Amino acid sequence: MKTLVLDAFSGISGDMFLGAMFDLGLERDEFEKQLSKLKVAGYRITVQRTARSSITGTDFDVVLEGNAPKDQGFSEHEHHHHGRNFMMIRHLISKSDLKETIKKRSIDMFEQIARAEAKVHGKELADIHFHEVGALDSIVDIVGAAIAVEMLHIDRCVINNLADGVGTIKIAHGIVPVPVPAVLQMQLNTAIPIQKRFDVHTELITPTGMALVKCLGNEFNSSTATGVLENTGYGFGKRDTGSLNALRASLYNSKLSQQEIAKTDDHVLCLETNLDDATGQQLAAAIKGALELGAKDAWAEPIIMKKGRPAYKLCLLTATTQQELFASFLFQHTSAIGLRVHPLQREIMERKLKKVKTPYGEVGVKELTYHGVKKFSVEYDDLMKCSQKTAEEPEKIRLAALQEIENKGE
Ligand SMILES: O=C([S-])c1cc(C(=O)S)c[n+]([C@@H]2O[C@H](COP(=O)(O)O)[C@@H](O)[C@H]2O)c1
Numbered sequence: 001m002k003t004l005v006l007d008a009f010s011g012i013s014g015d016m017f018l019g020a021m022f023d024l025g026l027e028r029d030e031f032e033k034q035l036s037k038l039k040v041a042g043y044r045i046t047v048q049r050t051a052r053s054s055i056t057g058t059d060f061d062v063v064l065e066g067n068a069p070k071d072q073g074f075s076e077h078e079h080h081h082h083g084r085n086f087m088m089i090r091h092l093i094s095k096s097d098l099k100e101t102i103k104k105r106s107i108d109m110f111e112q113i114a115r116a117e118a119k120v121h122g123k124e125l126a127d128i129h130f131h132e133v134g135a136l137d138s139i140v141d142i143v144g145a146a147i148a149v150e151m152l153h154i155d156r157c158v159i160n161n162l163a164d165g166v167g168t169i170k171i172a173h174g175i176v177p178v179p180v181p182a183v184l185q186m187q188l189n190t191a192i193p194i195q196k197r198f199d200v201h202t203e204l205i206t207p208t209g210m211a212l213v214k215c216l217g218n219e220f221n222s223s224t225a226t227g228v229l230e231n232t233g234y235g236f237g238k239r240d241t242g243s244l245n246a247l248r249a250s251l252y253n254s255k256l257s258q259q260e261i262a263k264t265d266d267h268v269l270c271l272e273t274n275l276d277d278a279t280g281q282q283l284a285a286a287i288k289g290a291l292e293l294g295a296k297d298a299w300a301e302p303i304i305m306k307k308g309r310p311a312y313k314l315c316l317l318t319a320t321t322q323q324e325l326f327a328s329f330l331f332q333h334t335s336a337i338g339l340r341v342h343p344l345q346r347e348i349m350e351r352k353l354k355k356v357k358t359p360y361g362e363v364g365v366k367e368l369t370y371h372g373v374k375k376f377s378v379e380y381d382d383l384m385k386c387s388q389k390t391a392e393e394p395e396k397i398r399l400a401a402l403q404e405i406e407n408k409g410e
């Protein structure tokens, strides 16, 4: 499972988010190919690696053809009815060839902004229009963000230190307070924490940035992201804030962490709950879901409960920092209304991963060591793949891999 952690100490905008995603390694050609599925013209994107305050990061921008001004955003005024309203944009996205998950996420974000603008300006949703140019910029930022989340395989997003400036700024409406009205409107009825940066007298969170926060953020000010930190990146903002104006993004992979283990004593939690009304299908789905979320192990044990009911005890092994994450998971995905938490100490073998070439193909091998004990375990899935390709018995391929390791004297 991949968790994106956003350090939003200098706020967030559409450009900052996409800059950070490109800095994390988002592949530009594929991104543009996906974006072209919308079939809208009149823009190009720029993606530039650059340095600010001696920190390298990425500047992302949408350049509109014909030098049209970009700062117009939504309009509530009648004379802007030549622009696109939310329904038109929803239609544009729905009829495209983009993946359903990208379409849904993009439309959710547009709806957040449109509803907030409608409320702020006291208008109906249908009367909130984008100027032609503002629409293009927002479409690229918002649909682009949804494409980036999909392309980077992000499953979960933690947002830390979300901050906005103070004071007032001048926008198309005139002088407005920071957070700008649409941002504050989107915060309404949520527990999303926004810190005030009293040292910054301008806007740090734009309406597009806040829509991203609402639609992507699963947790706030949380240290539950675990796993291998695969990459970090910085997306720069356009405003001069007097300090580093960047959104930092970090990508954690919890699957990888279970493969390589470099110590033999380990503290974990066991979360368990007794279920007398779960079907085999529901239990299997809960076990699969917990493993995908990054549980170290998950299983079910048959038990006899009170009133002589045959039932199952569902058990999850998790990192000690993940009690709340997996408790929420169990309450959401099973009928459990309570669970037990046991701190456990484990003895585990150190694991190192290797790739070994055999006459039947390459297989992954775990080298396992523990205080002078050493053994090897060949990845079963790799054995099956090689077996299918060569019609050789998996056991013969396993022995060939072990022989190869012995030949190399490892
Ligand atoms: O154009 C409109 S209606 C508009 C409304 C608001 C409100 O908060 S209401 C804010 N803005 C400003 O436009 C720029 C662009 O924002 P994006 O989210 O499109 O990047 C930004 O400065 C907003 O504060 C415009």
Ligand code: NI
Binding pocket: 074, 117, 120, 121, 173, 182
């Ligand atoms: Ni507005």
